[in-house]
Amino acid sequence: MSQNEPTLKIIPLGGLHEIGKNTCVFEYEDEIVLLDAGLAFPTDGMHGVNIVLPDTTYLRENREKIKGMIVTHGHEDHIGGIAFHLKQFDIPVMYGPRLAMALLEDKLEEAGVADRTELRTVRPRDMVRIGKYFLVEYIRNTHSIADSFSVAIHTPVGVIIHTGDFKFDFTPVDGETFDIQRLAEHGEKGVLCLISDSTNAEVPGHTPSERSVFPNLDRYIGQAEGRVFVTTFASSVHRINMILELAKKHNRLVTVLGRSMLNLIAHARNLGYIKCQDDLFVPLNMANKIPDKDLLVLTTGSQGEPMSALTRIANREHRQIQIREGDTVIFSANPIPGNTIAVVNTIDKLMMQGAKVIYGKEKGIHVSGHGSQEDQKLMLALTKPKFFLPVHGEHRMLVKHAETAQSMGIPAENMVIINNGDVVALTKNSISVAGTVPSGIELVDSSRAGVVHERVLKERQQLAGDGIVTIAASVGWQGQLIAKPEIHLRGVVTSVEKAKLERLVTQALETVVSDRWKEVTHTFGDGEIDVDWTSLRATLEAELRRLLRRELQSNPLLVFLMQTPSEPAPKAAGRMGRAIAGVAS
């Protein structure tokens, strides 16, 4: 590209090489528009972290450029980061579909940042202008949550189509069909770049319609003789709709468990995405009074999440509901990689308590909300883009998606496979990576007390793996140990006896102090003594660390507390003879 050619920068801060925290920056001259801002969940080793956010350094540093945000749909991996970001920088206005905006409003209010932005609701084919350079057109798509959109962004370099999350569901549960006419029209007029969902790029074929699970759920619910428990993602509006319809068909009242599920159902009913009567529902405290064959429990926990209702039931930790012989539990969701063990453990526990558990792909009770290879091809065929940018997937999925695009005739040089933080430079004639911006992650602690810094995470990993040893000792003015050192082990595995360890620590301390005492003390002419406690402490600490590594055959954290005399040095006269405070290790 020439230096002076008008250039649109596209910078995904999240959503690549991972599932989750989708966050995309569109930047033209002095204006930035964001598309979605999601969160991800922690992986192993991120101890005590429960939310992962993208690094927002770039946005903080360019806060004055931010003109607004495009929200495509209401899933956590697309809207879950917004409340956190609004604490750091302003986003003047956000446009999004009704359901997403209703869910978002709750989040912003809970976080106390509702006044930092303006939420505006859009409808299919709405066009909204953000800043001087961006005209955004909302195109209805089909996905596992209701009210989901792709967008066509008209920019000075051309039209960009961002698919959002999508599949082509030609028989959607809510009857709201994918607006493929608009996609086709853009394809006809000319799309500069397609930015497309790569989640299922490795899966051949076409993702079945959400409706395909209906007859299977119908059969399993119909066959059940006792209570029926159904678990699915709290955000799967269409699935929940079908389950409620089937409950009604089979004359079962519904008890809903799990805050996120209750919340979604309330909003979706309010906005008309779920249509059912109030008297279909029965509160939890009444559920035990309903005959087994008349009850359906709709619950969170399809991923074996430790605190979810179903997991607590499986662990016999739920106060009001216990599994009993005759219950049927239907897992209407596949485990996300990483959750498999938690899910199968939950299944086993439910079975051991007498439940019949319906699970597994071959049962036909779950389909993905993301399009497979044939859906991805149809998207490419409809939009006929000049350039192609696969997003929303791990590296190998992006590679596969790019191969799919190449198989349809888009040249390899017209696409880039990028990392989070890569700056894609798009002109009328070229696509390339032109630099990077900071793109790490920020980890948020469960207590929400704040961000978990790298150092704290490292400490937690060491604590988890090897534990911690606390040693307290007092050294007096004559270089003698005052009292026996105190030793505490936490999370440390050892066959070494405490008494032996105390003896070794005492010996080590005495040896080091006696070896180094001359070096670290200075006796003045008047007999006053000055001690370089800092240096002595450092040597003692290093020696203790060595000793622990050797004796415990592991590498626990060490907290070494050295008390120095609080009284002035003996024979102190005019000079300052107090201890130099030991520096915290």
Added chain:
Amino acid sequence: MSQNEPTLKIIPLGGLHEIGKNTCVFEYEDEIVLLDAGLAFPTDGMHGVNIVLPDTTYLRENREKIKGMIVTHGHEDHIGGIAFHLKQFDIPVMYGPRLAMALLEDKLEEAGVADRTELRTVRPRDMVRIGKYFLVEYIRNTHSIADSFSVAIHTPVGVIIHTGDFKFDFTPVDGETFDIQRLAEHGEKGVLCLISDSTNAEVPGHTPSERSVFPNLDRYIGQAEGRVFVTTFASSVHRINMILELAKKHNRLVTVLGRSMLNLIAHARNLGYIKCQDDLFVPLNMANKIPDKDLLVLTTGSQGEPMSALTRIANREHRQIQIREGDTVIFSANPIPGNTIAVVNTIDKLMMQGAKVIYGKEKGIHVSGHGSQEDQKLMLALTKPKFFLPVHGEHRMLVKHAETAQSMGIPAENMVIINNGDVVALTKNSISVAGTVPSGIELVDSSRAGVVHERVLKERQQLAGDGIVTIAASVGWQGQLIAKPEIHLRGVVTSVEKAKLERLVTQALETVVSDRWKEVTHTFGDGEIDVDWTSLRATLEAELRRLLRRELQSNPLLVFLMQTPSEPAPKAAGRMGRAIAGVAS
């Protein structure tokens, strides 16, 4: 069963409701014979644990009954626990196949317990007597490791067939076919009970022959233009054999990475299970001198194990090997549930460095070593057992396997689905669960320093989730704080500033000491003071814990060190006035 009827007890101590640590006890009157003793690998949350063993309380308490052990094959989940157990109790003799015995011998020598038992090698159709009551017949089977066996155990109640791990591979790589004639003969004569491998009870159909991967590996290795890396399980002798054969066919020299892989290949070559010339191999330090198209690297790491060679290469942490454009990496193994994320992360990293990575089920480069439903049916059909005991699998697999057996006409009352530690009572006429023995798990720390107790694991979990706070304070004889309390935070996330925390801690300590000072001190007639430091410390500690929970919004471990005066109480005369030492928290 009648009380006096001869009864065989079968007690699986591991291998149920989990994959791994297969350990089965056969007990008749005063004799115990063990079948296998494996280990398992830790799951999430078992911080710093790297080996999981079954609780062996029952064996320790009945050590004098143990007459010997049957080893079926050389996999870690069948022999990996033996060395640990031999430190606790003797097993006079072990019978097993040559390869398993060679691998086991190494383990016992490394652990220094080789002299605690006698290893005896068996061949197909060998009969060995163990104790008075057990006559064991070794029946060749087919599995992913060479030299694998099922056994027919002749006992006073009847013949028990234990399948070991098996599939029916009619075209085994080593030509050693499953001795189904012996199984059929037992079926004809009468098998009292079949104890059978349930690993793939949920998988329909027949597990393909190991040989079916050969043409696919051939194609991928043949197509590669640069270096080829192949990773598989270190114990998959047949797979390794085929990979070596293909290396030769495609004129590639082989470098082997990973201690377990090197070890297995050495033994397998030694015993003739792997046949190839010495000059096929090239050591690692020579590998960089071989042209890319002439090299094949056979490596561990197919499960994304953090310390394995391939994972270190993917992380750019391997000193001698770096991935470069043109390399092909073949994953000839499926991820075991729980390892999925580690594996796909490794794949992504290799791809980002330019490697072409061949992975995934549809490539036909891996098959399971365990039979699927049709194999399990054939086993039932051949042996025609009266009673059936599904083992080696998680609960839902056992349930499924039992359903399969019922579909073939074995009545439900002739089978039991059991837990680890259940005592199965088998007579000529009945099978039932007659009690339980201790069956928890023992966790072994990575340092091998010893067993990780439940308390230590709980501490590590708390440390990992919330960190630790160490607070040291000194209280003097007048109930005054001597010097400022010292506070150390490790692994703690907080937005509270250190100075504020110190102020709050100081205030809390001062308040508690002043509130409680009267209660905890006793002034004698002679003016001497006695202080109940233990009680004071307990109150202080409880108060500090409350303060931390409130201020940090989390629940870190607390180590509270309280120094009490080392000098006698003021005005001390004849009485003991020294501090009562504070009890360690």
